[in-house]
Amino acid sequence: MQPSNHKGAIEKIYSTVNTAQSWPEVLNHIKHDLNSTCGFMAIRTKADIQPHSFYDIGFDSHYFERYQQHFFEVDLWTQGLFNNRLNYFHANHYICDENQFTHSEIYHDFAKPAQIRFGIGALLCDKNSDLITQIGIMRPKEFERYDDQEIQHANALLPHIQHSISLLHLIEKQQQQILNLESVLYASEHPILICKGKDTVIFHNDLFEQLIFHTKELSIKKNKLLLTNQGLKNALRIRISECLHSIEYNQTLSAPFYSYIGSELYKITVKPWLYREMTSCGIIEHPSVIMNFKPSASKLRLDIAIIQSHFGLTPAESQVCELLTQGMQPDKIAHTRGSHVATVRQQLKSCLAKTQTSTQTELVCLMLRLFLTR
Structure with missing residues (x-):
């Protein structure tokens, strides 16, 4: 034949x-x-x-x-x-x-x-x-x-x-390495998320799953990371962009930042990461980022006197800022202080101007830098 x-x-x-x-x-x-x-x-x-x-x-x-x-x-x-x-x-x-x-x-x-x-x-x-x-x-x-x-x-x-x-x-070796790596990440004590590119989710551990389950500020839909908290979204976007443009993928280019997610304060770290994919042409590396969401261990209440003297705020404005860092929204701050929501919003507007911040999230981060060890 x-x-x-x-x-x-x-x-x-x-x-x-x-x-x-x-x-x-x-x-x-x-x-x-x-x-x-x-x-x-x-x-x-x-x-x-x-x-x-x-x-x-x-x-x-x-x-x-x-x-x-x-x-x-x-x-x-x-x-x-x-x-x-x-x-x-x-x-x-x-x-x-x-x-x-x-x-x-x-x-x-x-x-x-x-x-x-x-x-x-x-x-x-x-x-x-x-x-x-x-x-x-x-x-x-x-x-x-x-x-x-x-x-x-x-x-x-x-x-x-x-x-x-x-x-x-x-491929089998690579998959085993990925499984070994994922087992380490799954064992982390904090929520962890890995994104390929800017928002394509390729890994998250169970703690991150619990985090998004209890809040509407973070979610994953069709492997895309969605954020409704504009301040958190902007902060992450800046750091992700820096990481994706970096060459040294084992260095932290941006300092951690603090943000409330729901009622909890988190220290968020964004680091460069290389996602490796095995193909018939060999290993292809995709620039990615790994995000660590560490609940803040500090329960320290901000000193109103320090806030007032440091930023030149009034006593009322200082107290509003202190309550804001505890995760309270303007309506709850108004209820706590026995004032109107409109009054609290006006006080917050004044605080933003005096501290030269543009959002409540930036204001909170600025206040926390005075008291939290980074």
């Missing part, structure tokens, strides 16, 4: 990077292309241990499961592959003595029941990886031995197979 073009097979091979279960389709293409009846692929980290990934085509269901434990101990074919050129297909009649093979246990107990007589096999080993991959393509005695043209045709696929397996192995 004249071997066909490999284009379809190569496309299938690289599709396994995203879908490992496509390997039987690859084996089926090679089997059909080489006029064969069955094949298998076993990926292991050592020659004498069971594969951690195994795929076969053309065998009865569970056929290998009945033989695997004993298969690799008595398989003359596999042993012969280790003594010949690696990363290359060899015919069984080339690497094994024919008479010895037909009288071997592997032939009578495994090959003959599956009507296998001829085969080609390859061991793929990469010096940069600890993986050993064995591929076998086989057919019965009614067919001829595999000739040099067929073997050469099959060998043309091996670099692609080896490359895709290496990529898949890198």
